[in-house]
Amino acid sequence: MSVSETKSYRILSDLLEKHTGQTLLANRHWRIDMALKPLMRQNSIPDLETLISLIEIDADPRLTMACVEAMVNNETCFFRDQANFALLTGPVFDMLREHRMASKRLRIWSAACSTGQEPYSIAMSFSENADKWRGWNIQIFASDVSGSALTQARAGRYSQFEIQRGLPVMQMLRYFDQKGEEWIAKDSLRKMVTFTEHNMLNSARHLGMFDVILCRNMLMYLGEDKRGLVLEAIAPMLANDGILMLGAAETVIGQTQRFKASQEFRGFYQPAAAKAPAQPAEYRRTA
Numbered sequence: 001m002s003v004s005e006t007k008s009y010r011i012l013s014d015l016l017e018k019h020t021g022q023t024l025l026a027n028r029h030w031r032i033d034m035a036l037k038p039l040m041r042q043n044s045i046p047d048l049e050t051l052i053s054l055i056e057i058d059a060d061p062r063l064t065m066a067c068v069e070a071m072v073n074n075e076t077c078f079f080r081d082q083a084n085f086a087l088l089t090g091p092v093f094d095m096l097r098e099h100r101m102a103s104k105r106l107r108i109w110s111a112a113c114s115t116g117q118e119p120y121s122i123a124m125s126f127s128e129n130a131d132k133w134r135g136w137n138i139q140i141f142a143s144d145v146s147g148s149a150l151t152q153a154r155a156g157r158y159s160q161f162e163i164q165r166g167l168p169v170m171q172m173l174r175y176f177d178q179k180g181e182e183w184i185a186k187d188s189l190r191k192m193v194t195f196t197e198h199n200m201l202n203s204a205r206h207l208g209m210f211d212v213i214l215c216r217n218m219l220m221y222l223g224e225d226k227r228g229l230v231l232e233a234i235a236p237m238l239a240n241d242g243i244l245m246l247g248a249a250e251t252v253i254g255q256t257q258r259f260k261a262s263q264e265f266r267g268f269y270q271p272a273a274a275k276a277p278a279q280p281a282e283y284r285r286t287a
């Protein structure tokens, strides 16, 4: 690799890390080339060197952010990690249902939700069990650092390839309408999820307390130091009996003391120590 190429990847790597906490491994450089090519074509940028010089002076902040978003891995699908997801929407939600009978309120946060398949999968699970949850106030929040991923998530628009990934045909027909080449989430489904832009490196206390937090397949791309920071930031936002769900290849072990493995639900995590009761004012602000 030439000196200028090494410098280019260092600049891209620094940019990605600054905005998302992610590190750019050398064996992923080929992926970056592929991801940036369409962006360069759209903006009539002839080569990587020109793109780098524009980024260095932040000539167009939108281009800089588009570059970050192109480098981020948005891979996702409906009902990802099926067995674990079924554990979440079955026994975990049942446990919380019992614990929240008095308030009949449940708050769920799909952090790093990418293009929305994760929170819509949760929403569909509640819809499928509508009788059981009748009279409940179910709040599903979903966030991501990527504005373009969120635009797609909010619109609930999926290609044929995306809609087929993980979504059974019955649910595809029940919750989505086909329009040309795309499948669009019905309003009733879209209304169940509130999307918001949020960078997990920052505090999200303004979102309030949650009963379930999903932070899946994001930590694995972060540098070691940043993983702990993200977990520390979300720890105070999870109810004492709340559940944290990570990706299948992720763990809290060695990253933070704030969570421990759940004894009851294999592969899930719970706060390590009870916090002081949640402040009602915080609940009121986001209700």
Ligand SMILES: C[S@@+](CC[C@H](N)C(=O)[O-])C[C@H]1O[C@@H](n2cnc3c(N)ncnc32)[C@H](O)[C@@H]1O
Pocket: 019, 020, 021, 022, 072, 073, 074, 075, 076, 077, 080, 111, 112, 113, 114, 115, 118, 143, 144, 145, 146, 149, 198, 199, 200, 201, 215, 216, 217, 218, 247
């Ligand atoms: C591989 S996708 C995982 C999506 C979904 N959680 C799943 O498991 O299918 C990772 C997502 O994390 C988001 N992400 C990366 N760094 C982030 C950060 N610092 N704050 C918030 N989201 C971030 C990316 O934009 C991307 O959409």
